[in-house]
Amino acid sequence: MLGNLMPSLQKKIIEQLPNRPKLIIMDTMNFWMDIAMEDLLKTISMVDLLMVNDGEARQLSGEYSLVKAAQKIMELGPKYLIIKKGEHGALLFHEKHVFFAPALPLEEVFDPTGAGDTFAGGFIGHLAHTKDISYNNMKTAIIIGSAMASFVVEKFGTERLQEITKEDISRRLNQFVDLVNFDMDVQ
Amino acid sequence: MLGNLMPSLQKKIIEQLPNRPKLIIMDTMNFWMDIAMEDLLKTISMVDLLMVNDGEARQLSGEYSLVKAAQKIMELGPKYLIIKKGEHGALLFHEKHVFFAPALPLEEVFDPTGAGDTFAGGFIGHLAHTKDISYNNMKTAIIIGSAMASFVVEKFGTERLQEITKEDISRRLNQFVDLVNFDMDVQ
Structure with a gap:
């Protein structure tokens, strides 16, 4: 999991690995698109999953529609793409598939700092813990x-992450299940 | 289902009904909040479900957080509240419950005119067709x-509504199922 960093450095890290990992995830940001696009595109071509926000996906692809943006970005190399939309949730793209994870409607957002990194940590933590990098398990990981x-x-x-218990996490995961779960017998 | 109209007229329509329906839904907009707030609040107090967008929910409640806004609006009378967020989906609130219906990520939005009314039509159409006004069935209705x-x-x-078939609708409903469906065994 390559955190957001200078793309040329992310690339060197990949090249230093004696064995290529089964899954390489890369986080990046608009800043590198502005000043180091060539390095960025090279590094993006070497990873399996790219993680950006909606504005960055649009800037990188030149497409406003996130569906079109996703197709263009996956043509750059990554087989998977996560587009984070902040309070509006996140999308996971793979081939022609798309999965949507909502953000939990909160009474109050006290400090949004670190939300993106915590999201990435929960995502990669679940994949690493279950040793399952399938698209289906990525859907669960994005919810986590x-x-x-x-x-x-x-x-x-x-502060909050340091005090929560396993039960707090389970309860919150159940809230996500309740949030999107519906009955549909498509006739 | 009271479409968006002058609140005093919506109120008169309710009063003309010889028997109160089991479910009265009301659509409204920011314009009436600007010029007829008193009539609006009176009419809102008489309905079961209010349907507004996110900006209107904030204006009506004076709260930025949609969770807080929803609680304040339900205190005005309606037992159910739908907050539409356009391309970011819709929320259904009832008591302490919240359900989220995503919008389908689309390649292109050709003409957004009528999206809100079509949403309302699909919602009430499903409730009327199934004769089931439970919260659980409202979740399905909001997806439809x-x-x-x-x-x-x-x-x-x-144009598009006039040409689609029942199969088109079933296929699209399946896309919604795929869009949000995930495995979660909360330990």
């Missing part, structure tokens, strides 16, 4: 990332 | 409303 991010914004810095 | 709205924006006016 969203749940973790929903905690971190409730207090300053990492 | 979102699916119908996702069609109407694909062409001008009602």
